[in-house]
Structure formats: structure tokens, C-alpha cells
Amino acid sequence: MQSLIRALTAALTAGLLVGVSTPGVASARTDPQGGSSTTQEAIDWKPCAQDATAECGTLRLPVDWAHPSGGTFDLAVARRKATDPDRRVGVLLVNPGGPGASGVQFAVADAKSHFSPDILERFDIVGFDPRGVGASHPVKCSTELLRQQPSVYPRNQVEFDRLADFNRALREDCRRHTGPLFDHADTLSVVRDMDALRRSLGEKKINYFGHSYGTLIGEQYAEEYGDRIRSMALTANIDHSLGAREFLVSSAATAEDSFHEFVKWCDRTSSCALHGRDVTAVWDRLLAKADRGEIRDPQSPDRLLTAHAIALFAFKKFYGPYWDELATYLAGLDAQEPNERRGSEQPRQAEPPLSQNADQQTTAEPFYAVFCQDWSIRAKDYREYAKLTRAEVGAAPHLRGSPRVHAAVAGCIGWPDEVNNPQHRLRMTEAPKILMLHSLHDPANHFAWAAHVHRQTRGTTVLLPYEGAGHSVYGRSDCTRDAVDDYLTELKVPSAGSSCAPATGN
Known part of the structure; x- marks a missing residue:
């Protein structure tokens, strides 16, 4: 195992990314610190083909944030605008997990049934396909x-050698069919894409809802850009500090x-x-x-x-x-x-x-x-x-x-030892209070993961256990839904030591 001390990717170079604007595509220009530039362009929204009540567009971003003047790709984005503009709080960026789940699909097809009417009334629900996923190259x-x-x-x-040989051959095959983005599909790169999306939306601060692998995006965004968060709700949390044995056994x-x-x-x-x-x-x-x-x-x-x-x-x-x-x-x-x-x-x-x-x-x-x-x-x-x-x-x-x-761990056998985004303990220094929910009997993500993340970020996170079973948490009961809704809308966090009882039949 490599050291758990984080190996950050290189800082952005001083040059600005200058993209070519095409219909439905905007260029994300950044300064070296990732702040807003005076020439930031907005996404050219169009009605989504699947559902015209939602809007779709793309945002042109660097393949490699360490070299932003190099190749680019188009980040697919979808927005479902707040249904009560007079009570609008802001944007709620969403990621449903995976890795590999489509945020665009979630915003267009699933958000209306997933979130409560109050959330739909007060937030623009914005989903994006992380780089390498869905319609994002x-x-x-x-x-x-x-x-x-x-x-x-x-x-x-x-x-074992046969599996390693296959994994190496598959990796090279996927790199050949995908191009340079294959080598920059890590979550830290996604986090930088998400902040570029924030700028393109014209928002000083975002709200974020992440589920399962989407919590890793949220956790690392809070590390990198904590001062740009108004609220963040994370369900079925990932602990990105685990070594191989801990990860497999838990x-x-x-x-x-x-x-x-x-x-x-x-x-x-x-x-x-x-x-x-x-x-x-x-x-x-x-x-x-x-x-x-x-x-x-x-x-x-x-x-x-x-x-x-x-x-x-x-x-x-x-x-x-x-x-x-x-x-x-x-x-x-x-x-x-x-x-x-x-x-x-x-x-x-x-x-x-x-x-x-x-x-x-x-x-x-x-x-x-x-x-x-x-x-x-x-x-x-x-x-x-x-x-x-x-x-x-x-x-x-x-x-x-x-x-x-x-299967996930087996699929990495034979890959190079060096990774873009190695495990590390979380260090959040500027983020506001973040709400975490997690099932005590989650089949995929051990409750200990959430507890460990909470210990790493005790001054920043609030953990609300759901005492039942299942992987999804938000819509499990009135208790879980109301806790997230009250937090996102009013920034109210549950009291220390509180939890949500199992839903009926669970």
C-alpha cells in the first residue's frame, strides 16, 4: 500500500483554458487557484430530449487539470429548475453513485420522484455525468x-497471472478506445470539474446531495473547496482511508x-x-x-x-x-x-x-x-x-x-501501482456543517465507514444513523427525509445522538 498521505495532483498552470464555444457547449475558464474569472461563460441550456421540462447542456473542460491548455471533453449536464422561484434557495448538485451512475439521468428522470416537493420547489436540481460516464466522454x-x-x-x-494479464490487456484496450481521458477518470478530477460547473452556473456556493460513491465526490469537494459549500448531504458514505484488507473485510x-x-x-x-x-x-x-x-x-x-x-x-x-x-x-x-x-x-x-x-x-x-x-x-x-x-x-x-x-479489487490486479487519487484521511478545514446519513445494515457500505469518516471530520460532519436495512437512505422514512429536507432548506442539523428508527417492515 502507498502511504495514506494524499498525493495531490499538480496545481493548475497559470495559463487559462480557452475553449471553443459551440451550441450547447461552454468553456470553463479558471485562474490558478480555481476561482472565478471575469470571462466565465454560462451553459447554453436546451430542452432535454427525454423530458422537455428539464434542461440539458454541456460544459467544455480540460481532460487533465494539471495541464488545462491541453485536450478537452464535454461534461454533460442537466437541470430541473426550482418550481417556486420566489422561494428558491440555490442549486442542488446531485450524484447518485456508482462509480458509473448518470447524474444527468437522475436529474431528468428520477429527481421528481426521489426528492420531496419542498426540495423541488426550492432548488434547481443539477445533475452531471462525471467524466468517463454516460454522455461525458x-x-x-x-x-x-x-x-x-x-x-x-x-x-x-x-x-492469478491469467487474471492480471487480462486486466492489463483490458486496460490498454479501454485506453485505446477512450483516449487520454481514460488516465484522468479519478474522483479528484471530477471534483475539479464540479467546481468548474459551479462557476459556470454563476453560483458562489453550492448545495450538494451525494449517495454512495457520490459521497466520495462530496467529501473530496469539501476538502478542496469547502468555502464554496452552503450545504452538503451525504448518504451511504464511503471511507476513502481504508487499506486493502480493511476494505475487503469490512x-x-x-x-x-x-x-x-x-x-x-x-x-x-x-x-x-x-x-x-x-x-x-x-x-x-x-x-x-x-x-x-x-x-x-x-x-x-x-x-x-x-x-x-x-x-x-x-x-x-x-x-x-x-x-x-x-x-x-x-x-x-x-x-x-x-x-x-x-x-x-x-x-x-x-x-x-x-x-x-x-x-x-x-x-x-x-x-x-x-x-x-x-x-x-x-x-x-x-x-x-x-x-x-x-x-x-x-x-x-x-x-x-x-x-x-x-470483483472490483480483482479488476485492479495487474494495473500500475501509482494511482491518481490514493486513499487518505479526510482533512476539511473550511467546510460548513455536513449532514451524513447511513443505514446500520447497509449491504455495501459498512456503517463503520460513516462512523470513521465522522471521527475524521468531527468538527464538520453530523452523522444521523438509520437503524434499518438497505442501501438508500433519504426516502426510507419521514425521519430520514425530513432530516435532509430541513438541513438543505434551513440548515438545521439533527441533535447529537439522534437516529431514525427502522421503517415499517424493515
Whole structure:
């Protein structure tokens, strides 16, 4: 691991970026300190094609903020203006997480149902696709190569080397299809893009709502530009100070905790498809059968499911949580007849998520470009990797680790050691009070992450625990929603030691 002391990217050069203005595109001019310039141009807003009640545009920005006079890309932006202009507070920049989720899509399609009427009345909701994501010069890779990914569970040094070779080949393929931006997809670069967006919007201070990986954007923006924040609400928080073992083990432990919450729900809920049975025993038996190649995919009966695929399905259902759907799915797998004719005799391997149609030559795939430039986590050989995996499985014996985080860490094997945005403890010196919310039983982001971030920034952050399950937090209950709304609109923060009770049925 590299030192946790932050390796900041080079300061902006004294020269100004001079972009060419085209319809729907504005140039973001900056001084060396990132402050506003007297010639700042605004975004040329147009009605969005998907929904004309929202506005869309682009902002031309440097690919490399250390060399702003070099290449540029267009940052895609969407805005849903405050519905009560007389009560307007300001802009609310939003990021729904990922890495890889579209802020534009969120602002255009999701914000109206996600936020309360009061937030929609009083804020311009502004979403942007982070660099490399969505319509902001997406990272692209060869579709066929993505489908050739070997198992992320190598069993020896030969298989470890095969995975490392694949990751290196995929990295070079994605760099070739994406161009120079691939090497600058890290969150610190996104933070600088976000401040350029603030200037382009003509705002001295912003409000920000970030979820999951979007909290890392918020945390680092608060470090870099804390005096330019009016309010910031962060849900399902990321702790960017963790080393490899801490990251893997805590991710596995919180996934395992969500499994136990599911089991307890099923034990007390008569409508659960596995109610009255030993759910843990059913689960363990299913994974053992999958290991032997005896579980077929209900969606593709000619293919077999691996234990990893079943665990990943469950992990995604924990996000809701959608426990009833998970129970029904597991009951269906358990009811399969062992002697029914099978198609493929090879267990189905987990495939990387493809963001576009498989018949296209390239696929938008930003996850590893972002994650592997934000986290200095590189197992050097199979021995080190196996040690990490044993610790991970030890923390989650039923889930066998965290399916998503394991795959994320495995995807960085073979990448260069140096990263643009390595882990570090947060240092916020000029930010106002920041509100953090986090579920006690979050399947993906351990509650300890939020507690640790809060300890690092105790003078700046206020942590409100939600005592239930699930990954999303804001709309979980009146308590969670009102806490965020009161904070964003009136800057009221919850009292120390307060929390929100689990929602009904949770």
C-alpha cells in the first residue's frame, strides 16, 4: 500500500483554458487557484430530449487539470429548475453513485420522484455525468474482450497471472478506445470539474446531495473547496482511508450482516417463501449444489449458476431490501429437480456488466477506470491475494465475501501501482456543517465507514444513523427525509445522538 498521505495532483498552470464555444457547449475558464474569472461563460441550456421540462447542456473542460491548455471533453449536464422561484434557495448538485451512475439521468428522470416537493420547489436540481460516464466522454472498451474475463477467484498463481494479464490487456484496450481521458477518470478530477460547473452556473456556493460513491465526490469537494459549500448531504458514505484488507473485510462483513437481517426477517414474516424453514441451511445447501454444477439459471435453463452468481443476486436484493423477491428466488432454486436434463455442463461465470447492446463493438464501462485510479489496492501475487480472500471469506462465511467489492479489487490486479487519487484521511478545514446519513445494515457500505469518516471530520460532519436495512437512505422514512429536507432548506442539523428508527417492515 502507498502511504495514506494524499498525493495531490499538480496545481493548475497559470495559463487559462480557452475553449471553443459551440451550441450547447461552454468553456470553463479558471485562474490558478480555481476561482472565478471575469470571462466565465454560462451553459447554453436546451430542452432535454427525454423530458422537455428539464434542461440539458454541456460544459467544455480540460481532460487533465494539471495541464488545462491541453485536450478537452464535454461534461454533460442537466437541470430541473426550482418550481417556486420566489422561494428558491440555490442549486442542488446531485450524484447518485456508482462509480458509473448518470447524474444527468437522475436529474431528468428520477429527481421528481426521489426528492420531496419542498426540495423541488426550492432548488434547481443539477445533475452531471462525471467524466468517463454516460454522455461525458464515456470510457469504452471492446465488448468481446469484456466477455473474455477469467474468473475473479483464481485458485493458484497460474490463474492469478491469467487474471492480471487480462486486466492489463483490458486496460490498454479501454485506453485505446477512450483516449487520454481514460488516465484522468479519478474522483479528484471530477471534483475539479464540479467546481468548474459551479462557476459556470454563476453560483458562489453550492448545495450538494451525494449517495454512495457520490459521497466520495462530496467529501473530496469539501476538502478542496469547502468555502464554496452552503450545504452538503451525504448518504451511504464511503471511507476513502481504508487499506486493502480493511476494505475487503469490512465490505464482506456488512454483506454478511445483511444476509442475517434477511434470515431474521424470514423467520418472523409468514409471507416469506422460506418461512418456517432453516433459511441459513437452505442457503448453504444451494451454494454447495452450485459448486457441484447442479443449479440451473431460471432465466436460461440451459446454463448453470455458480455460487458467486447466486450470492451476487442476493447482494443486489439486499440493496432495497427486496427480501420477499430474494426468498421466492431461493425457494425456486431449492425446488429444482436434481435429475432434470441440463444444458451446458460448465458453471456459468459472472460476467462484467455491459452498459450497451452486446452486438456493438465497444461497450461503455467506466467502473474500473474510476475505481482503480481512486484506490491503491493491488495484490502482487497469488499468495497475497489468497490471504486477502481468506480474510474476506472469514468475515462472510455464508456470502463468501462481498461479491461486488471482491470483483472490483480483482479488476485492479495487474494495473500500475501509482494511482491518481490514493486513499487518505479526510482533512476539511473550511467546510460548513455536513449532514451524513447511513443505514446500520447497509449491504455495501459498512456503517463503520460513516462512523470513521465522522471521527475524521468531527468538527464538520453530523452523522444521523438509520437503524434499518438497505442501501438508500433519504426516502426510507419521514425521519430520514425530513432530516435532509430541513438541513438543505434551513440548515438545521439533527441533535447529537439522534437516529431514525427502522421503517415499517424493515
